[in-house]
Amino acid sequence: MPTIEANGVTLNYRIDGPPDAPVIAFSNSLGTTLAMWDAQVAALSGGFRCLRYDTRGHGQSSLPRGKFSVEVLAEDLAALMEGLGIGHAHVVGLSLGGMTGQALAAARPDLVDRLILVATSSYLPPVDLWLDRAQMVRARGMGSVAENVVGRWFTPLNQTSDGALATRRRLEEEISPEGYAACCEAIGAMDLRERIGAVTAPTLVISGGADPSTPPIMGEEIAARIPGAEFIVVPETAHMIAVERAETLNGLILSFLGGSAAAAPDRTGSGGPATEIADGLGRSRTLLGDAEADRIRAEAGAFGAPWQDFVARYAFGEAWGDETLPWKTRSLVTLALTAALGQEDEFKLHLRPALRNGVTPDELRSLLKHSAVYAGLPAGTAAFRWVREVLGEELA
Numbered sequence: 001m002p003t004i005e006a007n008g009v010t011l012n013y014r015i016d017g018p019p020d021a022p023v024i025a026f027s028n029s030l031g032t033t034l035a036m037w038d039a040q041v042a043a044l045s046g047g048f049r050c051l052r053y054d055t056r057g058h059g060q061s062s063l064p065r066g067k068f069s070v071e072v073l074a075e076d077l078a079a080l081m082e083g084l085g086i087g088h089a090h091v092v093g094l095s096l097g098g099m100t101g102q103a104l105a106a107a108r109p110d111l112v113d114r115l116i117l118v119a120t121s122s123y124l125p126p127v128d129l130w131l132d133r134a135q136m137v138r139a140r141g142m143g144s145v146a147e148n149v150v151g152r153w154f155t156p157l158n159q160t161s162d163g164a165l166a167t168r169r170r171l172e173e174e175i176s177p178e179g180y181a182a183c184c185e186a187i188g189a190m191d192l193r194e195r196i197g198a199v200t201a202p203t204l205v206i207s208g209g210a211d212p213s214t215p216p217i218m219g220e221e222i223a224a225r226i227p228g229a230e231f232i233v234v235p236e237t238a239h240m241i242a243v244e245r246a247e248t249l250n251g252l253i254l255s256f257l258g259g260s261a262a263a264a265p266d267r268t269g270s271g272g273p274a275t276e277i278a279d280g281l282g283r284s285r286t287l288l289g290d291a292e293a294d295r296i297r298a299e300a301g302a303f304g305a306p307w308q309d310f311v312a313r314y315a316f317g318e319a320w321g322d323e324t325l326p327w328k329t330r331s332l333v334t335l336a337l338t339a340a341l342g343q344e345d346e347f348k349l350h351l352r353p354a355l356r357n358g359v360t361p362d363e364l365r366s367l368l369k370h371s372a373v374y375a376g377l378p379a380g381t382a383a384f385r386w387v388r389e390v391l392g393e394e395l396a
Contacts, residue, residue: 001060006079007072012060013053013080017045022113023089024257026052027077027097029119029240030183031142031149031171033059036094039246044253051089053080055096057179067182070096070190074103078111087111090257091201094118094242095214096183102192102222105199112201116253119208119239121218122192122225130188134181142172142180152213153240163243196225203229204256206249208237209356220358230256230326233356235289251282255321277309280317287320287327287353328358332367335359339368339383340375347383351390361395 001014014034024044026037034052041050056076057063077100081089090113093101098120105112124130136144150168151159158164203226207219216233223231232252237245285293300308320330331354338347354364364387372380387395 003060004080004083006083007076009056009064009076010062011053011056011076011080013051013084015049015051015084016041017047017049019049021047021049022257023049023051023086024253025077025081025086025089025091026050027073027091027093027100028052028055028058029095029097030055030187031058031175031180032167033170033174035059035170036167036240036242040092040242040250040253043246043250048090048257051081051084051086053077055100055179055183057176057182059174063176063179063182068186070099070186070192071103071107073100073183073186074107076100077104078108081111088113090114090116092116092118092253093120095120095239096187099187099190099192102196102199105201105203106192106195109198109200112199114257115199115201115203116206116256117203117219117222118206118249119211119214119219119241120205120222121214122196122222123190124187124214124218127188130184134184134188137177137184138181141177142175146172153238154244155210155236155238158238158244161244163240163246167240167243193221193225196222197227199226199229202256204252205229205231206241206252207231207233208239208241208245209233209235210237211239211241213239223358230328231358232286232327234286235356236291247282248286251279252286254279255283256323277313277317279321280312280315283320284312284316287316287357288349289353292349328354331357331359332363335364335383336367336371339371339386340379342379342382344382344386347386348390351387 001012003010003012012034026034026040028034028036033054037052041052044050054061055073088111091101091104093099098117101115101117102122105115133145146168149171150164153167154161154164205219205223207214207216209216220231223229234241234245234248241249297308331350334350335347335354338350368380368383371383
């Protein structure tokens, strides 16, 4: 793969996709290489020009002497884009890559069209944890942290999957201890909280519901600080969302960047309704969770399958895919309407997704009281009962 001298570092990079297509720049996490984005490039490079690179000190990118900051990593990406003649791009970053994306969007808004921040944080103390980890890998190598790191990156059911095993192999074999340690020190010293309020790019923040490294509360804080940012939690998912839930992330990226049908045609060339249905199915799995989406499809059977395709295409494709309203607002509207109409099954189906989309218990209570004023007290009483039946002690 080619390299380029940018910001005093040799960066290994790769570009896939049509030369005249919109650019997506991918920035990788700590302890990975550009290969972590393989599934995204496979899905998106039909309609986008996908730029990915190894962060300095990772993979085949060099590591200049001396310490550096997350802001310097953002300067690396800016210099890479400018060196390749890319004036602006959508930026997608996971973990350290998301930190890089935040710093870049704050400092160089001219370069960032839309920003997608995955499993990341703007501030990640304690600093001693990062200094201790840096010291460990310098003394004992990458194998000393591999098991613990991959154990936090993937949920227990997926820790022996092909994706997890490949991620661990790259961590141990393709990441230099010094490069990893230097990035640990940069993360420990990072505090972007006051800076990201200056981000003007439309922003989507995605957290894994079971991520112990950068839990949803960190993603929620980023979304609260960036004006107009949208926040989504992918349930039953740990840190390495790009690998563990690749199809879900691909669907979210496509939706946020304008929809799969328009922005990234079906790579088989078929396009049309099949692509729209697939896009809706991916969005329904993100909203409802894999288990619930699979249950609904299974219960529909062969007779109901065309109806479920219709729902996927229009409810989750057209309605939930419309970017005009954020998902939290749509959840509130959905709960209010289903409560008013007495649609118990639909109300219960959308209750937990609403909480994952950022609706708080206090907001839920206020919504039901407000709805009851206009829909009737019996409707409000029923809705409060349905909440107790679904959430029970969780609201105590």
